[in-house]
């Protein structure tokens with residue numbers, strides 16, 4: 101029997117890697133993890149968490165205006181980006197400390213450096229140290245996809261957005277997905293003039309089109325500009341630091357910041373996958389089976405690096421299932437059906453299950469219920485912004501197969517309703533539930 105330094109070596113201390121490492125250790129394994137940047141990974145350090153804190157900050161912009169209609173005279177207001185940025189980064193430091201502590205409390209050895217697979221069961225750290233492990237877990241996440249054209253080096257990605265020295269006055273965002281729409285809302289509420297440049301004509305392609313259309317309408321009313329079917333030709337830096345952007349399909353623009361939000365690619369460069377023959381897919385993603393095992397018997401991969409579903413709760417589940425399967429003799433897989441999700445745009449979008457189009461294709465006979473309403477808070481505030489909820493029902497079984505919402509707090513509302521859809525409840529079950537009045541969520545039990 102070979103003797104290894106560790107039972108498990110995890111590369112990457114993000115959402116998936118931290119969960120897998122601490123659970124494997126709790127199951128009795130001797131575990132080490134390498135992290136090249138900061139323990140916590142994308143979600144905690146430069147993703148979901150700091151992003152949501154900025155979203156909270158951004159909400160004040162409209163609340164402070166709306167306050168007047170609710171009787172409050174607030175006087176002149178101003179926004180201090182550096183104060184918010186430093187508060188957020190301070191909390192990120194706190195969370196980074198907590199994640200490190202969790203690993204240490206579980207006796208996981210942490211190497212704060214880059215790791216690479218250099219041979220069978222062998223990992224080499226940036227410092228040159230070589231260690232061996234019975235199992236290797238690759239949990240290296242994904243990195244922003246950057247566009248390549250003359251001057252593209254002047255653009256930033258979401259990684260840099262959290263550290264900006266100043267709030268730019270004019271921001272151009274490339275892409276029409278999650279990050280583009282979330283940051284368009286954030287920058288806009290903080291006073292920047294924002295435009296989105298999208299190569300196609302559809303925002304948030306995986307979402308119900310009626311909702312992305314509603315977000316587009318609301319965003320345009322707020323003053324966010326959209327350039328559809330448009331691509332980048334070049335960026336030139338002007339003497340005053342501003343950026344001259346040449347576009348294909350639209351007029352040139354001068355802005356202070358260009359941000360790429362054009363997807364995230366699996367983080368596989370320089371990992372040594374070829375050395376041990378780990379199979380990869382079209383964009384480099386690591387191919388795994390339902391137990392997150394690669395074609396190499398002792399190497400597993402979880403999270404964004406496998407490009408299954410790029411969401412933190414999914415990476416965490418995959419990490420947990422891996423640790424239970426390999427170190428607790430309790431084979432577990434992740435069920436990818438009915439994963440709820442949200443876009444923290446202004447207002448937010450949330451969804452679970454099939455869109456109307458998907459349901460029609462898969463089930464044929466469906467019923468669609470819809471509520472298009474103006475939330476009470478918006479009515480009082482004099483804000484002409486409507487919410488839209490859609491419910492998709494399988495006509496044959498009466499099962500609710502999809503719920504789609506845009507409106508205030510829709511992400512918070514969705515979490516509870518996702519349980520009902522996951523459990524396979526019917527429209528009749530929804531109808532039998534007494535409403536909580538007055539709420540926005542009650543719309544979903546009152547759909548006729």
Ligand SMILES: Cc1cc2nc3c(=O)[nH]c(=O)nc-3n(C[C@H](O)[C@H](O)[C@H](O)COP(=O)(O)OP(=O)(O)OC[C@H]3O[C@@H](n4cnc5c(N)ncnc54)[C@H](O)[C@@H]3O)c2cc1C
Pocket residue numbers: 111112113114115116117134135136137138139140141142143144146147148149151213214215216239240241242258279367371402403404405409410411412413415
């Ligand atoms: C701006 C933004 C907002 C997001 N918002 C949300 C959200 O609201 N909700 C949601 O569910 N998801 C959100 N996501 C997605 C979420 O962050 C990811 O799905 C999640 O972090 C994936 O976890 P992971 O463990 O696969 O990888 P990660 O959390 O990315 O962790 C991978 C870690 O591996 C490290 N690493 C990489 N290579 C090496 C190496 N060779 N050696 C050592 N270490 C290495 C990296 O530094 C990183 O810390 C967001 C992402 C971004 C970018």
Ligand SMILES: NC(=O)c1ccc[n+]([C@@H]2O[C@H](COP(=O)([O-])OP(=O)(O)OC[C@H]3O[C@@H](n4cnc5c(N)ncnc54)[C@H](O)[C@@H]3O)[C@@H](O)[C@H]2O)c1
Pocket residue numbers: 247274275276277278279280282298299300304361362363364409410411441442443444
């Ligand atoms: N609220 C959340 O849960 C949340 C928030 C942010 C990010 N995320 C995760 O992170 C991932 C990455 O976010 P994202 O917004 O970068 O990706 P995305 O996949 O949501 O959107 C990418 C956008 O870039 C465009 N695009 C892709 N390649 C392009 C190219 N070569 N030229 C021009 N445009 C191009 C696409 O058409 C699309 O509009 C998401 O898929 C999501 O899983 C989740």
